[in-house]
Amino acid sequence: MADVDTQVSTHTGYWTEERLMMREMARDFAKNEVLPVANRIDPERGDIPQSLIDKMGELGFFGILIPEEYGGLGLGYFEYCIVAEELSRAWMCAGSIIARGNTFYRSIPAKNDSEKREKIALMAQGKYLGAMAMSEPNAGSDVASITCRARRDDHEWVVTGNKYWCTFADRANFLNVVCRTDTDPDAPRWAGLTSVIFEKQPGTFPEGVFGAQIPKIGYFGWKTFELAFDQARAPVQPTLRSDGEAFKTIASGLEGARAHTAARSIGLAQGALEDATAYAKERVQFGQPISDFQAIRFKLATMATEIEAARQLMYHVCNEIDSGRRCDKEAAMVKYFAAEMAERTTSEALQILGGAGYTTLHAVERYWRDARLTKIFEGSSEIQQRIISDSILGKPTIR
Known part of the structure; x- marks a missing residue:
């Protein structure tokens, strides 16, 4: 997650001043708070510190989707996913753990509504997950x-x-x-x-x-x-x-879960792109930075293009979810496309770093390992292809 501007402009119809502020706040937090912890703890396979969870709670990251009446921010999946993307640019577990509040508040164990409200308020602060x-x-x-x-x-x-x-x-x-x-x-x-x-x-x-x-x-x-x-x-x-x-409850949340996974995939890919870009500018071979070589330049161009394509599809899906419109096909598409893209992009980033990429001295190997999982969890790529093809062709007659 280097200081390299590789992200396409956000001045589209989706963006409000509040969303831009939230995005920048999440990115600053990821860079300054999450990334140093990830770089230290991930190679040791350690656990995310409670102190970091508490800081995320103070910023409201666990309560983005929780209604204001329960102590949350009362926002939508667009805000939820832009925060998840930024956190995942540093460490995917940070982009993932916020789901333990945002999507769990409806299943709070409680004897009555008063206790339920108290616990949801704690959940919005990251204190009850x-x-x-x-x-x-x-x-x-x-x-x-x-x-x-x-x-x-x-x-x-x-x-x-x-x-x-x-x-x-x-x-x-x-x-x-x-x-x-x-x-x-x-x-x-x-x-x-x-x-x-x-x-x-x-x-x-x-x-x-x-x-x-x-x-x-x-x-x-x-x-x-x-x-x-x-x-x-x-x-x-x-x-x-x-x-x-329970099955109906699970099914009703799949669109949001797939958008969230797409956001995490995009964050991993973006982090890898930034690190690979910075490395390419610094690494000198044959008397010049490897960023001068067309092979490297075209790799970075392809990576940036695929990331932005996934991101814009994610924005569309989040907008549909927040508007209350069904988008099961599109949610499957963005989960499938973003996950597949993330594996390709992080692998290319590792290739640009060469031998350095195959060490734990650089975060690219972390992005690569974690990106591989996005093709499996929340419904594998093959499951998403089945959903998409069923939507286009109808279910196979044998089913």
Whole structure:
């Protein structure tokens, strides 16, 4: 994330003075606060410090989507994604962790509306965050295949089964666990899924829940777990009223989640482009900066063009979401295009740095490792292609 201006002008119809100010604030914070921490901690595979989370909370980054009446900023996905992009230019986990507030406030565990309001206000400050437990060893994008079960025992859920890819499960204040509660064999596969909420102390797991850390090749800054539930008990939440409706809730948030992933992908690519541009100007070979060589210049030109194309598509998708219009096809497009672009662009940036890029002395290798994940999580590239092609052609007759 070098001091190189490689970003196209933002003077379009999308931009207001407030949005420009938010973008600059997020970028300054990412450069001055997030990047030094990332450069120090990521090579050690350490966790994002609580002090950094607290600073992000003070700036309102966890409450961008939370309504003002609950203590949030009451803004839209456009603002949410421009902040996520800027944070991800420094460290993707910083651009990701803000979702633990912005998209979790509707699943707050609470006995009544008053307690719910208090907890959402804390969430907007980054002081009460959630973690999602949806995927399983044999259920990823195929959410309808979830087998982890919850049975009702008076005022409690009793949960048995396994979950996979549960990031931030150790440090979260609560776990949102998607379980199967309907055993009707004639019901659709997606029916009968319920969100069961386990409240807990950060740094611990609830009684009957056991966590094993998953070794990852990137996305450091927080840990990812496999969770085992052995007759684990959680109270039925009277303020949620969503028994059997989890699939619909998940589906309703996919457009925003895919825009958010696109924003993170774009941030990684932008950071890599800036670092590669700065390096190309400084690295001298054969008596001249390598930025003079056409091969390098054309690489940078292609990288910048693809980043801006992804960014403008993301702006369009965010505008559609904020306007209340369906854009499932376009959201799949931007997630697919941005993720694929990010892997290409960060790989090209690493190539420009040459041997230096293949060391942990430069952030480019971090952008490259993290960009690879964007093609997998929040629905793989192949899932996005299926959604797009189904929208264009209709579903295959065999389905």
